[in-house]
Amino acid sequence: MNKKIEKGVITVILSSMILTNTTFAASTIINKSETVYVLKEDDNIKDKTVSVWLNSKEDIKGKDKSNLKNIKNLKTDEKIENKNGYINWDENVKDIYYQGESEENIPIDVKIDYYLDGEKIENNELKGKSGHLKVVISTENNKYVIKKIDGKNTKVYAPYTVIAAMSFPQEVVSNIESKDAKIAKDGKNELVTSVLTPGLKENFETILEDRQMEEFKSEAEIEMDVKNYDPVEAYVVISNELFQNKADLETIDNLRNGVRELEDNSKKLVDASTKLSDAQHKLNSGITELGDGTVKLKDGSNELYEKSGEFEDKLDEVIEKVKPVPGAAQEMYEGGSKLTSGISDYTSAVGKMNEKTGEMKDGAKKLHDGSVELDNGLGKLKDATSQLREGSSKLSKIDELKEEVMSKLIELKNGIGKLSAGATELNAGANKAVESAGELVTGESEFNRNLQMLNSKVQEISVPDLSGIENINVEGDLQSIGQSAKSIGASVNDIKQVIGLLNQIQDPESKAIAQQAISQLAGSAQNIGQNAQSIGVSTNNVAAKLQALSGLSEMSNNLSSLKELKSGMNQLAAASEKINTGIEKLPSGLKELQAGTEKLSNGASEINSQLEKAMSEAASKMDTSELMKLSDSLVKLDDAASKLKDGSSQLREGTEQSEEAVNLFTDAITELNSNSPKLNSGATELTNGLLEFRDKSKLFDDFPRLKTEGIAPMRDGIKKLDNGIIDLNSGAIELKDGGDLIDDNMKIFAEKLAEFKQRGIDELDKKTEELPEFKEIVDTMSELSKKDSSFTGTTEGFDTKYRIIEKIK
Structure with a gap:
């Protein structure tokens, strides 16, 4: 139980017993009321504290004798000094409450x-x-x-x-x-x-x-x-306050008057105890309301502390999530800037390649057309050589066949002429294809290099993992904490209502002493209210800082698109690398084809020239032996023509496939080039977005301070508030039990005092007529009471009384 509350309330209840302190002396007298609180356990004193109330009709100014140590003011934070056993008061107040520790023995x-x-x-x-x-x-x-x-x-x-x-x-x-x-x-x-x-x-x-x-x-x-x-x-x-009035009994006769005075005082004590019982009943009602209020406070503070704990856990999760964001945002921005530059280079290379696509398509078409004509010419040549070969076997009948041979030779010459023309055209197409292939390799190489650099820059962009950020909802927790803090602050009114009940006590002596308890309860209410207000302010500050999380979920979605871009760029870079590898082999293959077509053209021209010469000589001589040699040549020519026909068929098929591939490639380059403006625009928007994200992410650097400077102090304050309310709640419960106990006991006490007066003091009155020595005993008792009127010390100008309250476990 909170000792201050316990002592304050018990002081209000029991100090009202002191009748002598309610009859004030002259205005220059300072009334000093001492209450000694003792806690005993196993017959040993565990704690002994003295609370003192100074009261005067004038401002308190005087030299207060005191044996107390560790003295503190109960109403203010003002330091109290005990110099050489005295406290010097020079105050502009009529009431002072203080307490301290004493080594004085209990009587x-x-x-x-x-x-x-x-x-x-x-x-x-x-x-x-x-x-x-x-x-x-x-x-x-x-x-x-x-x-x-x-x-x-x-x-x-x-x-x-x-x-x-x-x-x-x-x-x-x-x-x-x-x-x-x-x-x-x-x-x-x-x-x-x-x-x-x-x-x-x-x-x-x-x-x-x-x-x-x-x-x-x-x-x-x-x-x-x-x-x-x-x-x-x-x-x-x-x-011993009942006996502290001076027993002025100079004679046996005066003894009776003194006892009657004592009897009158005891009657007043009985009356005062009855008033105290009524006041205690009213106070007990206030304590009941205080207990109800502290229960509400305790429930609210528990919920507040639990909610703040959940909030702190979620904030830890947020801090851990956003910790890498600022650094990653900077890297992303730098990578985005490089990406924009790389995309610019990439689109430039695509544009250059697109400019050459027309020439590439024309070259591929001419190459294919030439191979078709070559194949057709070789087909006719093969037909002619086959016929010549077949006819050469009939050279023995040369005379009979002379005209037929000459006719076939003319056809052969015409076929070889076409072959020579086709070979020449094919060779020209091959030359153009080789030239275009070189430009194609250069363009593709530059394109692939830029694309690989672009992909490298894209892959360098670090994308922080913000998954789960959208599930972190701290706004609801903040609202709950704020509402709980308001509830705590509102519940302080319950304590203030109890203070109002205490203020309604009209009995002067009870009301004066009650100010100590009122002061302590008011202080507790003020502290709880201030703590609740402070928690509310802290909650608003935390909420303001957490606005940096606004839109973080949308950023997370945008970053997932960036991950898809990285994956797609990887695939595109791999495909480009394969195309580049294949394109690099194209010039060497076309050069071999060029060499073959050149030989073919030269060979066809030479055959055409020799055949023309041979025909001229054959027509003039028609020598059988020469014709036999010609027969052998025709056999070889037929064999060579067969091989040329096979090669030209393969060449025709290859150029057809090459033309299709070139068409597909040039169409792809054209489409890439058409999308270049969008790509450049998208890269610029991405860089601008990353710049904005980088600037906003710098706010996350302050998040750890939010916990250490905001949440942690707020939780400490809530914990202190919770502990204080727990003590207040326990105190209210014990006060209620103790209040009920004292409420009933005051009634019993009043009855007992009346009984004590009747059977004790009244009997003393009767005995004074018979026992002269009674005077000396009563005088001695009175002297002892006066000497023992103070537990801490008293001096001239102070009217001092004390009582001891023990709690025995």
């Missing part, structure tokens, strides 16, 4: 022993136990003096009242009984309250009868049956 020892089925056991060992439990609350007074009264050394104890309260859940206890305490039921709890006066019985045991001292007890026993017991805590209040 009353309170001990609680537990016995389960007759065996002593520690409280923390009782968890889950069942059986018959006896609880013994014992007190020991350590403040006394030895004084000679009526001729005898008499030990007189300082007067203290001890109020002990415990609450037991009904589901674990039953048959609860006690002769020394008041038992009351409150819903699901059994409330046990006992008033003890350690040392008071010893002070009057020789004066009063036993029956008159039944209420002067230093020990209380409570018995009950328990099942699956859960250890509870005890709250104890120790005070």
Whole structure:
């Protein structure tokens, strides 16, 4: 439980018991009210803190004696210095609240022993136990003096009242009984309250009868049956304020008047306790609303912290995704610039090649036409040589065949003439094809080189992996966190409403003391509100920075198109390389063809010339022996003509395929050239887009700072807020339980005080007529109370009272 809240509220509740502090002295007097908070566990003091309230009708100015250490102001951050045991106040306020630590000993020892089925056991060992439990609350007074009264050394104890309260859940206890305490039921709890006066019985045991001292007890026993017991805590209040009024008893007669004054004061205490019970009931209603408000705060803060954790995880994913983007964007931009330049070179080469496509097509057509004519001429030549060969076998009948031979020779001469003309035309076409092939190789080589360079530049473009970016939705998380922060801020109003309830307390003394609790609750509300507002501001800042992610999904889609471009360029580059390899072989093949056609042309011309010469000589001589030689030549000529015919057929088929290939190639170049403007335009747009992407991607460099300087501090703040609300929630729950306990106990306390007045103080009134020594005992008790009016120290100008509140586990 938050100690500040616990102490503040208990101060509001219990400090109202102090009747003497509500009767203010002269305006120059500073009223000093001390509350000592003690936490005990296993009979050992774990913590001891003193809260002090200074109050005056005038501004507080004076020298405050104090033994406190580590002093701090409860309402401001102002540092308080303790110099040589004094605090010098020169303030323009009428109320000061401060606290510190003290090494002063507690005047009353309170001990609680537990016995389960007759065996002593520690409280923390009782968890889950069942059986018959006896609880013994014992007190020991350590403040006394030895004084000679009526001729005898008499030990007189300082007067203290001890109020002990415990609450037991009904589901674990039953048959609860006690002769020394008041038992009351409150819903699901059994409330046990006992008033003890350690040392008071010893002070009057020789004066009063036993029956008159039944209420002067230093020990209380409570018995009950328990099942699956859960250890509870005890709250104890120790005070001597009832006896701090001066007992001015100079004579036996005045003693009676003094006791009556004491009786009157005790009556006022009874009345004040009744008022306190009513005020406590009103305060308890406010505490209930505080508890409801803290439950809402706790739920909201838990959701806020969980949402901020989910948001941080998603932000980590975003940071990891976009980390390589700026560097890759720069590389992509540089590659895009090179790509634009390469595409320009590429389209220029395509244009040059396109200019030569007409000549290439003409050359291929002429080459094919020449090969057709050559093949046709060789066909006729072969027919003629075959006939001559057949006719040569009849040369023995030369005279008979002379005219026929001459006729065939004329046909042969005509055929060879055509062959020679066709060979010449074929040779011219071959020369043109060789020339065009050289230009084709040069153009294709330049085209392939530019295309390979272009592909290399395309492949160098690094495309970051932005897959999954479109699935990262942080806007919803930011909105949820913002709404939760607003909810937390709005819930602070619940705390402020409780503060309003506290402010409605009209009882002057209760209202004055309540300011300490109001101040602490207001501070908590302000801190929670500021934290919630700060988280809201941080959320807006984070949202503003995350706008850089806007459009990142669209960029991711565009980058996927770039990947397709890289793949397509790879395929195009591979095809171009194969074409280039084949084209490089074309000139050598065409040169061989050119050499063959040249030989063919020369050979045909020579045959034509020789045949013409032979025919002339044959016509004049017609010598049989010569004709036999001619027969042999014709056989060889026929064989050569057969081979030429076979070669010309293959040449004709090859040039036909070559023409088709050249046509396809030139058509492709023409289409590429027509698309060059689009390619150049697309490359320019791509480069411009990459430039814009590069500039925007620089924002991603600040993303890690967004986490370290934005999200991490925001989560730390949410965690602190959550922890504070958890403490506040726990405190509200314990305050509710403690408030219910004290609410009922105040009623019991009022009853007990009335009973104590009737059976104690009133009896003292009767005894003053019979016992002269009573005066000295009462005087001594009063002196001890006055000397022990302060726990931290007091001096002239201060009216000081104190009480001790112990929490025993």
